[in-house]
Amino acid sequence: MTATAIEDLLRELAPQVLGALVRRYGQFEGCEDAVQEAVLAATVQWPVEEVPNNPRNWLVTVASRRLIDQMRSDHARRERESATATEVVPQDVPSTDDTLVLLFLCCHPTLTAASQTALTLRAVGGLTTAEIARAFLVPEATMAARISRAKQRIKAAGSSFSLPEGEEREERLRVVLHVLYLIFNEGYTATSGAELHRADLAHEAIRLARMVHAQLPEDGEVTGLLALMLLTDARREARTTAEGDLVPLDEQDRTRWDRGLIDEGTGLVKTSLAGPALGPYQLQAAIAATHADAATAEETNWPQVHALYLILERIAPNPMVTLNRAIALAETEGPRAGLALISTLDGDERMAGHHRLLSVRAHLLEKTGDTAGAYEHYRRAAKSTASIAERRYLESRVGRLRILGG
């Protein structure tokens, strides 16, 4: 087995092993450390010796041994831990179910999004603290502290290792999906040095979304999120130039879009839209699929894009959605209609001085022929963004208008 194949296997098994351990011993915190150590041991041993016949059992055995050693060496905590261990009723459930339970636990509502993300990548994604730290460009000590704090919070909240029921389950699933979406975006909007690692984050998010989808194939929003990720990732190659400059959607070379990902994403969108409920991820995926469907930017079905944004705006009102709808509206009814719509956002505190509002206004002003206005707004937008790639793009627009304006 190659090193990559071993790594893939370990990443797949890690949450299952963790689930098995937590069911046997309770105490998520200690089990999580033990599994991480067992995975590290396997990374070192398996390529040299050989992959055991039952790799899952090997990991469970090694991790259990580590955990028990830890419990023994920690005399002060020993009694309490063994008491906890006896409280746990072992349940005979398929191991794959535990992945979902773990995801729900890692995305516990008492945690900040940054902690949910980090813990999910470690406990469910099977990444090491060092790998997560590199992906987020922070020191390992910072990430280790964040993960340790997150585990303490979960312990303090007294969460049980089971799937929440009813409405709580729905709410928690939304948090899980949001965390996966954040991981994907973190990878997709790579702007600095370690771009390779960040692209890996996008793929990790897709892998995790696939796992959730395999568990909950009937959930429209899970399907929608996976579709949205695939359809967005399909544009990766066309989205930046060789120099790393951003290429806007209407200028992308669509022959470089990944047809395989588009076909899979579009298929998922169709399935999810046929379902009973409609959610924000499904709608965003449907919008992405509409764009993917157009061979050229000119052939874009803008009335459909606008209609989808209108529904999205109704079910999940958000100024960013309104802003995107304004772009679609400008394509169907002209730039002045778009400008009129975004003027409704001027009083919105969330959008005050936001570079997206400034750049969309600049784009629409340019279409009306107001070069001076467009120039000024692109200039302000370039100053307002904290993304170096976006700033370079906006500055290139400023430069172009300067030439046009003389």
Add this chain to the structure above:
Amino acid sequence: MKFLISLHINPAVLEALTEEEQAAIGDGHGKFIEALKKSGELITTQALADPSQAAVVSVRNGQPVVTDGPFLESKEYLGGFYLIDCEDKARAIELATQIPDTAIPGLGVEVRQVMFADGQLEA
């Protein structure tokens, strides 16, 4: 999101404080650092030597010219910084309010988002 919290100090203001007040600032920073480390939000923090020790470097006609600093004649100088990684700007501002300097008129605490980063982050 990464933010730089820069601390702009005024040596005259600091000297005018009582010893207890100066000690309280030191303690406050110590507690702040500990809390940031525990929450997993601290990347690094550095305090700078006195501005009178600065060297201003320029190159003219290919020749380096070094003069005693600081670069700007001002009452306030960059005294140090915190580089943090936190949820959003609101959290960065919330954290900044815990810095003792914010309670002292004449000392400046500024929060700015980081746009580009490279190099080793291992402390």
